[in-house]
Amino acid sequence: MTDRELENLSVILWRRVYQTYTRFKNAIDRTLSEYGLTMDQYLLLVTVKSYDSPIRITEIAGFLERSTNSISMLVDRMVKAGLLRRVRDRSDRRVVNVFLTSKAEKALELANPPFWEFLQQSMSLLSYKDRHTLASLLEPLNYKLLEYLNPGADIEGMLKTDAKQHNNRLKQWRKQPWLATREAKRSSSKGSKTRPPAEEQ
Amino acid sequence: MTDRELENLSVILWRRVYQTYTRFKNAIDRTLSEYGLTMDQYLLLVTVKSYDSPIRITEIAGFLERSTNSISMLVDRMVKAGLLRRVRDRSDRRVVNVFLTSKAEKALELANPPFWEFLQQSMSLLSYKDRHTLASLLEPLNYKLLEYLNPGADIEGMLKTDAKQHNNRLKQWRKQPWLATREAKRSSSKGSKTRPPAEEQ
Numbered sequence: 001m002t003d004r005e006l007e008n009l010s011v012i013l014w015r016r017v018y019q020t021y022t023r024f025k026n027a028i029d030r031t032l033s034e035y036g037l038t039m040d041q042y043l044l045l046v047t048v049k050s051y052d053s054p055i056r057i058t059e060i061a062g063f064l065e066r067s068t069n070s071i072s073m074l075v076d077r078m079v080k081a082g083l084l085r086r087v088r089d090r091s092d093r094r095v096v097n098v099f100l101t102s103k104a105e106k107a108l109e110l111a112n113p114p115f116w117e118f119l120q121q122s123m124s125l126l127s128y129k130d131r132h133t134l135a136s137l138l139e140p141l142n143y144k145l146l147e148y149l150n151p152g153a154d155i156e157g158m159l160k161t162d163a164k165q166h167n168n169r170l171k172q173w174r175k176q177p178w179l180a181t182r183e184a185k186r187s188s189s190k191g192s193k194t195r196p197p198a199e200e201q
Numbered sequence: 202m203t204d205r206e207l208e209n210l211s212v213i214l215w216r217r218v219y220q221t222y223t224r225f226k227n228a229i230d231r232t233l234s235e236y237g238l239t240m241d242q243y244l245l246l247v248t249v250k251s252y253d254s255p256i257r258i259t260e261i262a263g264f265l266e267r268s269t270n271s272i273s274m275l276v277d278r279m280v281k282a283g284l285l286r287r288v289r290d291r292s293d294r295r296v297v298n299v300f301l302t303s304k305a306e307k308a309l310e311l312a313n314p315p316f317w318e319f320l321q322q323s324m325s326l327l328s329y330k331d332r333h334t335l336a337s338l339l340e341p342l343n344y345k346l347l348e349y350l351n352p353g354a355d356i357e358g359m360l361k362t363d364a365k366q367h368n369n370r371l372k373q374w375r376k377q378p379w380l381a382t383r384e385a386k387r388s389s390s391k392g393s394k395t396r397p398p399a400e401e402q
Contacts, residue, residue: 001329003387008371009332010324011317014225015367016339018244021222022266023346024215030350043219065223116212122349123211125341128202131210134338138217140326141335145224148323149231166216170209186204 024122031118035111040074041083042115045100045108050169054089054097083107113178225323232319236312241275242284243316246301246309251370255290255298284308314379 028039037045047063048055061071075098078084083104089095100108123131139159146155173179229240238246248264249256262272276299279285284305290296301309324332340360347356374380 004375004384006329006332007317007321009329009336010320011371011374012367013324013327013332013336014320016336016343017218017221017225019266020218020339020343020346023343023350024218026266027346027349065220065227116208118349119211119215120208122342122345123214125345126214126338128207128210130338130341131207131214133334134342135210135214135217137327137331137335137338138221140331141323142217142221142224144323144326145221145228148228148319149224166213170212173212174205183205 027122028115028118031114032111035107035114036081037107037111041078042108042111044071044074044078045083045104048084048098048100049105049108050172054087054099056095056097060098078104112176113182116179228323229316229319232315233312236308236315237282238308238312242279243309243312245272245275245279246284246305249285249299249301250306250309251373255288255300257296257298261299279305313377314383317380 025039028042032039032042043064044060047060051059051063057072057075058068060075061068064071075084075086079086082101085099085101086096087099089097126134143155143159146153146158150158226240229243233240233243244265245261248261252260252264258273258276259269261276262269265272276285276287280287283302286300286302287297288300290298327335344356344360347354347359351359
């Protein structure tokens with residue numbers, strides 16, 4: 001193996017990351033179009049919904065790692081589409097919080113199961129071990145990217161906080177009635193009705 | 202391992218793909234801002250530049266796997282910024298081709314080395330073997346995504362054509378003077394001046 005091959009592989013990998021994301025986005029846009037949502041809109045709704053307290057645009061942008069400007073424009077379009085409401089904070093009138101409308105709640109409720117099903121389908125060729133390996137190999141890459149984007153920051157700490165937050169959100173997700181029903185069905189069809197649910201790692 | 206854990210891992214992996222891409226985009230935007238380019242603009246310029254013949258917006262969109270509408274808007278902004286020219290095709294006046302301006306040629310020339318250097322840096326924690334494994338594990342995922350996006354198409358064939366095209370572009374890239382100089386310097390600093398260049402796989 002030469003330096004040249006090693007370098008070429010970084011270009012190939014970067015292209016693969018671009019393609020994987022872009023294809024995911026196109027496929028999710030297609031899956032969700034039936035529910036009147038784009039992937040970006042869906043991710044924004046999920047973010048607002050899973051936040052414990054009122055959320056501001058800067059916080060949404062931080063969570064989705066996008067520019068405040070692009071999230072602001074997205075929120076504008078979603079307010080016009082009747083999916084979000086902007087409400088001034090009672091304690092600090094300068095602050096504007098974002099809330100879901102009942103239309104958005106309904107759209108989310110309908111979109112969650114097909115989104116989940118799509119994710120499962122898209123990964124179905126990867127074994128448990130493959131998924132683990134893939135997730136671990138993306139870690140050093142994300143470490144370097146975070147280091148570049150946040151010079152001097154505690155990257156280990158950032159990664160840990162992120163994993164913890166995500167784990168909590170996954171647990172919340174798991175409490176949704178449609179997922180519980182789905183799981184119950186699966187258990188009964190396997191004849192293991194009494195199997196206790198596994199803990200999230 | 203339970204079905205539940207397997208399912209959770211798909212959600213974790215999807216989030217990892219989203220984050221990896223988003224962080225790449227943010228980091229590349231930052232790297233290229235010095236040269237007056239965003240990542241999207243840079244990828245578009247590279248696409249137009251590496252195309253053998255005049256290229257249309259639909260072809261750019263196909264290559265970057267984005268909607269014609271979003272590429273069209275991007276081209277509009279880049280025409281305004283003096284980076285692209287729209288020229289009607291001589292043989293078919295209904296067709297509009299896109300060309301780089303000299304300003305874009307200059308910007309590309311300046312942006313190529315830092316972009317390449319950034320890619321190398323971002324992957325520097327991954328060994329040759331890691332990079333190979335990562336690329337291979339992303340393949341079944343892309344297979345499923347392409348299958349979803351192009352029902353009934355010859356996915357194996359699509360993947361092969363894509364790999365071939367990319368390989369050709371990588372070879373073209375390698376011919377750029379600044380990369381050749383870089384490689385020559387490295388060889389001489391290692392005292393292996395006579396080492397023949399390795400072929401792209």
